Amino acid sequence: MTSSIESSETFQIPLEAAEAYEEAFVPAFFSQWAPVLCAAAGVIAGQKVLDVACGTGIVARTAADLVGTANVVGVDMNDAMLTVARRVRPDIDWRQGDAGELPFPDLAFDAVLSQMALMFFPERAAALREMGRVAAAGGTVAVLVPSALDVQPAYGPLVDMAAHHAGAQARSLLSTYFACGDLDELRSLFASAGLRVMATSGHAGTARFPSVDALVATEVESTPLRGRISDDVYERIRRGAHDVLAPFTAADGALEAPFECHVVTASKP
Numbered sequence: 001m002t003s004s005i006e007s008s009e010t011f012q013i014p015l016e017a018a019e020a021y022e023e024a025f026v027p028a029f030f031s032q033w034a035p036v037l038c039a040a041a042g043v044i045a046g047q048k049v050l051d052v053a054c055g056t057g058i059v060a061r062t063a064a065d066l067v068g069t070a071n072v073v074g075v076d077m078n079d080a081m082l083t084v085a086r087r088v089r090p091d092i093d094w095r096q097g098d099a100g101e102l103p104f105p106d107l108a109f110d111a112v113l114s115q116m117a118l119m120f121f122p123e124r125a126a127a128l129r130e131m132g133r134v135a136a137a138g139g140t141v142a143v144l145v146p147s148a149l150d151v152q153p154a155y156g157p158l159v160d161m162a163a164h165h166a167g168a169q170a171r172s173l174l175s176t177y178f179a180c181g182d183l184d185e186l187r188s189l190f191a192s193a194g195l196r197v198m199a200t201s202g203h204a205g206t207a208r209f210p211s212v213d214a215l216v217a218t219e220v221e222s223t224p225l226r227g228r229i230s231d232d233v234y235e236r237i238r239r240g241a242h243d244v245l246a247p248f249t250a251a252d253g254a255l256e257a258p259f260e261c262h263v264v265t266a267s268k269p
């Protein structure tokens with residue numbers, strides 16, 4: 001996970017950060033969910049598919065393998081992410097745009113997908129309404145988000161430990177990813193956006209890091225938390241992470257932290 005990608009208010013990140021996201025985090029984390037999301041949405045040949053907040057485009061690329069390149073569009077507000085998406089797959093249509101105001105006409109897509117992004121949208125119901133607006137009647141809107149922290153076997157204890165050392169600011173800054181994890185709230189969010197929830201499912205995946213220190217660097221150093229705590233507190237968090245993540249750390253130091261997600265699949269009435 002890359003908190004730096006989402007912690008910027010403008011979401012404009014340097015190109016090197018987007019390249020690093022594609023090179024390191026897509027294979028180690030984001031790629032595993034794309035087939036899950038496409039399957040949950042029932043994406044099949046011939047459909048038109050939109051990937052909202054596509055980042056470097058892993059969901060759009062996965063969907064393109066199912067429906068054909070010409071039938072897929074990816075949209076994101078971040079220029080650097082789109083530059084990488086275009087470099088990797090120049091044949092897909094990549095557009096710059098805000099999930100809260102999608103640059104597409106009504107009823108344009110059979111399936112509208114979004115992976116690991118809803119929690120970062122300032123107006124989540126409005127974004128879901130937009131996803132519904134651009135979906136065809138009877139079309140599908142499917143969203144994948146991390147489950148709540150209290151069911152995360154690795155990240156739950158990790159954030160508790162960081163909050164123990166660095167207080168409520170640590171909990172709040174490290175919890176963004178899990179902000180849409182309550183399934184009942186997610187269901188009501190879809191309903192308030194005029195979408196009919198057809199299915200929800202839980203998926204157990206893995207966040208892979210070369211070491212515990214690499215995870216701490218990603219999750220702490222790339223948020224404002226690092227600037228707000230002393231070197232001593234940071235060191236205590238690093239040591240604490242080695243303890244709480246020990247069950248998920250292999251002999252060579254590599255970390256495979258379990259990571260739970262929800263997929264919500266809805267129909268546009």
Ligand SMILES: C[S@@+](CC[C@H](N)C(=O)[O-])C[C@H]1O[C@@H](n2cnc3c(N)ncnc32)[C@H](O)[C@@H]1O
Pocket residue numbers: 005006011030052053054055056057058059075076077078081097098099100114115116117120121122
């Ligand atoms: C964690 S990344 C996930 C990217 C991609 N879906 C994936 O699975 O690799 C979150 C993405 O959401 C995008 N994003 C955040 N807020 C957005 C908004 N309001 N409109 C469009 N994109 C947004 C960011 O630019 C970033 O690319």
